[in-house]
Amino acid sequence: MIQDEEFIELFHGRWKRAFHLETQDEYLVAEEHEPFRKFLAGEPDDYEWCRSWDELIKEETSTGKQVHRLRVISVPHVDYTRFGLTIAPLNIEAGEEIRWLPRSLIDATELAGDDYWLFDDRLVVFVAFRRDGDFGGFAVTEDPVIAAHCVAVRNKVWELGIPHAEYAESDYAAAK
Numbered sequence: 001m002i003q004d005e006e007f008i009e010l011f012h013g014r015w016k017r018a019f020h021l022e023t024q025d026e027y028l029v030a031e032e033h034e035p036f037r038k039f040l041a042g043e044p045d046d047y048e049w050c051r052s053w054d055e056l057i058k059e060e061t062s063t064g065k066q067v068h069r070l071r072v073i074s075v076p077h078v079d080y081t082r083f084g085l086t087i088a089p090l091n092i093e094a095g096e097e098i099r100w101l102p103r104s105l106i107d108a109t110e111l112a113g114d115d116y117w118l119f120d121d122r123l124v125v126f127v128a129f130r131r132d133g134d135f136g137g138f139a140v141t142e143d144p145v146i147a148a149h150c151v152a153v154r155n156k157v158w159e160l161g162i163p164h165a166e167y168a169e170s171d172y173a174a175a176k
Contacts, residue, residue, distance in 0.1 A: 001128065001137040010140075011056060015119040019154050020069040022115050026080040028133030039083045047090060054094035061095030068097045070154075070161045072111065075102045076175040085173065088164050099161030102172050106160055112153045121151045 002010075011018075031049055038045050057067055069091065073081045088098050115127040117138075124147050128136040141147075167173055 001139055003137050007125065007138050008056065010119070010123075010125065011060060013119075015065065015123070017066045017120055018068070019118040019158070020067075020115070021112060021118075021150075021154065021157065022069065022071045023111060023113075024115065025074050025078045026133075027129075029135050036080070036083055039086065040079060047087075050087065050090060054090055057091065057094040057096055066097070067095060068099075068158065070099045070101055070157050072101045072103060072106070072157065075104065075172050077173075085168065092164060098164045099158065100164065100167040100172070101157055101161045106157065110153070110156055112150060116150055118147070118150045118154055122147050124150050 035045050035047075035049050061067055071081075071084060073084075077085075092098055117125040117127070119125070122142055122144075124141050124143075126139040126141075128139055130136040162170060162172070
């Protein structure tokens, strides 16, 4: 297991394409508690809490690297998904390409069981969560069988995923 600092070092490493799969409808990550509370209360947010991530993405994508993120979500949306939809433009502006995949469009057996990052189709970094739902660390592997499975999942979900701008205007996003 590695922690944030080591993951950031990986992000500064020699790779060309990173893919992040998010499979949960809700995340209980501590640094998002207050921003999420503000979102639910309709209070303004300065987004300072996510600025370091956006700066990292800008830094890496400015060198020609690609960062893709796909979020598998339930429709109608839970509050956390609505929160994610408001943050996505900041991630996109920083350089990420984001797609959304309603669960109804994919068979659950075609998904990976865990969230992961995939770097250049060979390095897999699984995101681990503690029992309370908070972030627990990252499990890293270069096992070629695991990487091949994650590549196959990525290819399937990316093909089915709906680009953010299109998704934000879709009936899925409007579903109540």
